[in-house]
Amino acid sequence: MTSLAFALFDTAIGFCAVVWSARGIAGVQLPEADAAATRKRVRKRFPAAVESQAPASVQHAIKEMTALLDGEARDLNDITVDIDHLSEFNRKVYAIARAIPPGSTLTYGEVAERLGDKLLARAVGQALGENPVPLIVPCHRVLAANGKSGGFSATGGVITKLRLLTIEGAQPGGPTLFDRLPLAAARRRPL
DSSP, X not given: OOXXXXXXXXXXXXXXXXXXXXXXXXXXXXXXXXXXXXXXXHHHHOTTOEEOOOOHHHHHHHHHHHHHHTTOOOOOTTSOBOOTTSOHHHHHHHHHXXXXXXXXXXXXXXXXXXXXXXXXXXXXXXXXXXXXXXXXXXXXXXXOGGGOOOOOOSTTHHHHHHHHHHHHTOOTTSOOGGGGSOHHHHOOOOO
8 A cells, every 4th residue: 555644524423534545545434432532543553644634535535424424325436445455355345335325235145146156155244344444335234144233343333333224224123223313312422
């Protein structure tokens, strides 16, 4: 990867961060407890990244991710990602995940079938767990068999995954506890 920069941005679920290189978005950090914790996690994941003012292309990505987290249907497919350094298998999994529209889901097995072998479901889950650009590669839209949530490696785990799916109107297994909360009430604010 080339030199990296990052910026924090406020969303309906808290302060997120985006990391970029000259080739595109290299990382997205979902919220930690507050802005300082999010910044600390970015610095741990991307130690070479320098906090900077986002250029226009990154500002566009921030605007689109913020809109998605505000409940607007956005597919984020026009955002360029810098993932060429990842394995070919992971890039194929991410391409399939990026094709899942907001409000829709696939199972790990369905992604594996699209790769040509339904026995790859576990490997699909592992690849999604390594996803450096959640939201842009919407790994939260991939579920376990029978509509169960499956895992999620971001802070908050499965609760964060269900929260993202609820924002998008995709509710595996029916309504969640977030259905009764207005989006503003569910918003995490920094201390």
